[in-house]
Amino acid sequence: MVDAGRVWNAATALERIERFEAYDISWLEEPLAPYDIGGYQELSLASPIPIAAGEIMTLAEEYKNLIENGGIHVVQPAPCPTPMAQASSSPLRLSGRRPAPIL
Numbered sequence: 001m002v003d004a005g006r007v008w009n010a011a012t013a014l015e016r017i018e019r020f021e022a023y024d025i026s027w028l029e030e031p032l033a034p035y036d037i038g039g040y041q042e043l044s045l046a047s048p049i050p051i052a053a054g055e056i057m058t059l060a061e062e063y064k065n066l067i068e069n070g071g072i073h074v075v076q077p078a079p080c081p082t083p084m085a086q087a088s089s090s091p092l093r094l095s096g097r098r099p100a101p102i103l
Contacts, residue, residue, distance in 0.1 A: 001052075002027075004028060004030055004032075006030045006032060006034060008032060009039060010036070010039040010040075013031040013039075013043050026050070027049065027050040027051065028047070029052045030053050030055060031051065034055075035062075037065055037066065040066065040071065041071050044070065044073060051071075051072050052073065052075075053070065053072045054066055054075050054077055055077070057078075058078070063075065
């Protein structure tokens with residue numbers, strides 16, 4: 001796992017992913033700004049390394065948007081009580097597409 005700290009744009013993240021690929025990274029954590037849904041979509045479609053995001057999200061609608069429109073591979077809800085955690089026992093219920101793993 002590599003935690004990018006939400007500092008790159010999609011193009012920079014893809015450049016870094018090319019470099020990380022040789023190291024068998026399990027996932028790339030939060031490479032983009034949290035609400036860059038278009039960037040997450042672009043990155044998730046192009047990356048051979050799974051993309052994880054969602055630590056900063058607090059609302060179920062935000063997770064749903066990130067999962068369905070951002071296409072992330074791994075969902076990372078914050079490890080503290082949030083409306084998301086209270087709204088559902090499983091964030092996977094938010095998406096009609098193939099479920100993403102939750103860390």
